Amino acid sequence: MNPLIALPILIPLFSGALSLVFWRFRGMQRFIAVGGTAALLLSGIWLLDAVSEQGILVSQMGGWPAPFGISLVADLLGAIMVLLTGIIGFAVAIYSLASIGRGHVAFGYFPLMHLLLAGVAGAFLTGDIFNLYVWFEVMLVASFALLILGSEKAQMEGAIKYVTLNLMSSVIFLIAVGLLYGKVGTLNMADIAQRLALLEGDGMVDVLAMMFMVAFGIKAAAFPLFFWLPASYHTPPVAVSALFAGLLTKVGVYALYRVFTLIFHHSPGYTHEILLWGAGLTMLSGVLGAAAQFEFRRILSFHIVSQIGYMILGLALFTPLAIVGGVFYIMHHIIVKTNLFLISGIVHRLRGTYDLKKLGGIYRRYPWLAVLFLIPALSLAGIPPLSGFFAKFIVIRAAIEAEAYGVTFIALLVGLLTLYSMIKIWAEAFWKTSPEDGDSDPYPEVSHRELWLVGAPVVALAVCTLVIGFNAEPIYALAEASADQLLSPERYIEAVLGANSEVQP
Template identity: 55%
Template sequence: MNLLLVLPLLVPLATAIATILLSRAPRAARAASFAGAAGLLAASGFLLSATIDGTILVTQSGSWPAPFGISLVADRFAAAMVVVAAVILAAVVAFSAAGIDAARERFGYHPLLHVLSMGVCGAFLTGDLFNLYVWFEVMLMSSFVLVSLGGERAQLTGALKYVVLNLVSSALFLAGAGLLYGSVGTLNMADAAVALRALPAQGLPSVVATLFLVAFGIKAAAFPLFFWLPASYHTPPMPVAALFAGLLTKVGVYALVRVLTLVFNRDPGFTSPLVLWIAGLTMVTGVLGAMAQTDVRKVLSFHIVSQIGYMLMGLGVGTRLALAGTVFYVLHHIVVKANLFLVAGVTRRVGGSFSLDRLGGLLGRSPLLAAAFLVPALSLAGIPPLSGFWAKYLLVRSGLEAGHGAIVAVALAVSLLTLFSMTKIWAEAFWKPAPAHDPGASTPPLSVAERASLLGPVLALCAITVAIGLGAGVLFRFADGAATQLLDPDLYIRAVLGTRGGGS
């Protein structure tokens, strides 16, 4: 029972240790890394199968009962997030076999990947706000090193912006945690939710909620403090960027959803409009930024920002359907976005460049790659029957039902612009004839091993995207179940605190 909750943390930690100790034997380290990613996938699968029926798993680490110790909690949303995190890690590790240089592997690439995954899983599973801070820092520390590993100039300047903005966010988070502790005397999320019911809904709780909103908003790259993301995500190697693009900002979104549905849920008149404004502005600024770019990586980076807006939109609308939409969107988006960055990595390998001006003619050279780009790209823009269509459909419908016409209009307009920007990449990189000085002409053809390592994970993620699209009903029922749990915080509170939280 409690092993299921701890395994998603222990497996990456054990893998990180094994890969550190094997740092002088790159082959063995790579094998250990892959085994660890597969192990995490299995562990997360067990966790999901144990929570899919609506059970909320809880373990009190160190046998210290809540609210004194640190509780680890998994409901449907958390378990599903751990599963996609494991999927992305596995894809990235497989991609890295041919997509990462030996120098980076020597300087701790694999241990860092797994420590990062441990931080991500910890953030999903913890039931304690201060512990969430610690997992955030675990995640940030390893991402800091991963983003600057290699030490190219663009990487370093990008990393500096990334580090500074994320540390500001951490300081705000810490201040929020301090104020919350000062007002309710606990940082266990379930316990704090109960204690906050005794306080007036406005006033200090709203201030603390705003601090968390800003802190997590920075981490999620929401408007207005998103500019660290497009300044840094295009600089590291593509497998690293894919892992970041898939997971890191979504941890911020997850934390926002968790905190606003569980702890600060009593003043929606204040938080909902705020979240909706942020959501709309995030969508618009992100997509406008993307349209101005000609580097594939930068286009994709700006689209991360824009897509975060959709996830926040569901949270802002706040009905069951809207939250189901957010859950659906997050799960689908992680797969699609990580995949697009991996495709960009293959594009660079085959086409010799990331720049749309210099690329061209890739459709003829690698039709498989073109198809592998088209699936996530169209899904991102929301073309049926792919996964993105259903995610947007849920959000738009919930917005209309709840009478938020303006945000729905923004969402639809932004998805048209997203389609434009995806077709731009398609037309420039794949469709148009190769330019006169084709940087791809000199790249050697993919070897068999490279094909397996680079295209294998890309195609696997494509298959997941198509499967979500075709079997949308299954995922929708799951997301709906997760949203039901999110909207009934008493379930969570009772699971963590036992009978004590039952009243009220």
């Protein structure tokens, strides 16, 4: 038992509560935001190191033994996701110091940010299926509140679509949890996995697998119910967009990986066949949507959808190499996509618009920003030797080895169309002559302090992308070890239940 597993959840909860105490002191809220997310990052580093050294860590809340109490479980995938949550939270907190105005702070931006991070960390660490639902709802409440900060018309319209589809997902999830509990009499995921193994061939198990697939597929913005994402992610302040882009859909992807490698690992192959088709259609529909857009953040939002397809593809193929590729892809994408949204915010601050047709000339005035854009943009497209190349290479190689040639062709085509979208942004926003070049100075005044605050997280995330790309071997080894744990569910079950196991697998 290791109670320190709860730290990544307790730190943002405490930081959020402390921010509420200092509600009238905006400077203190900003200080707490940076300090709290830095502490979350350090706890993520500690957790990953501890899991790498000691194996799967388990903490039983309240001293109740599993499966009777609530278990917190940290395996390698959970620890990786918590570390990435800390990285993104810290980067966005620093970016927010310059990009979030007093009005948004007055409406509770920083407490809501901490609450969202707590929900994300809780989802990654819970070993209880009902508590996974609870943490999903914590995220939904916090994200909806962040989405409507400012109450502009576009925000409200996007928020309605966002909350409607996500509430539908939550209803399906809750019904599935209730039916599952009625079937096996437990909510502990390790215990559920053991008990469901005894019900192989039961049609109700197949129905439950489909319900969880639909619920988490909506959360992950997979085809066909993904349109809530491009309708909403371009509307809030860019720091909120970046936080959402990096973390929210990945919780849905994580949940798919968790339930289909642990709870339903014995399910018939047709569930993975459905996931395979869903992955291909998600990739294709997302990238085609992006190719048709000329608004910076809408392009990036559609590309979140297309890239989710690669992650689901790794799970759908369900081979050791494919799972490695899926985990690697998640790590790469969280860093890259957050960075691209942060860069779009800097472009907006410099030029006052996200419309590519009204942009241009940024390369001549701010060449450093153009270079910083190229690093994550080319990585997203899969250009070697950046992180996205290795992520795509592993997943596509796994698809070829599995003889899934149709989805392999789609994955390669989507890579080319992603490159087209990134080149379009580069050509329109950075390279072409500005439509306002006739003006004396079309650029608004931006202080050096503000540029440093918004530029530092972008530089740090770009460095992370380069490190993953140029140092891919240890990252691959980490993903491989994580995949090995995911494909050996008995290790998770033994770590959680130990001698208290009532049903042998």
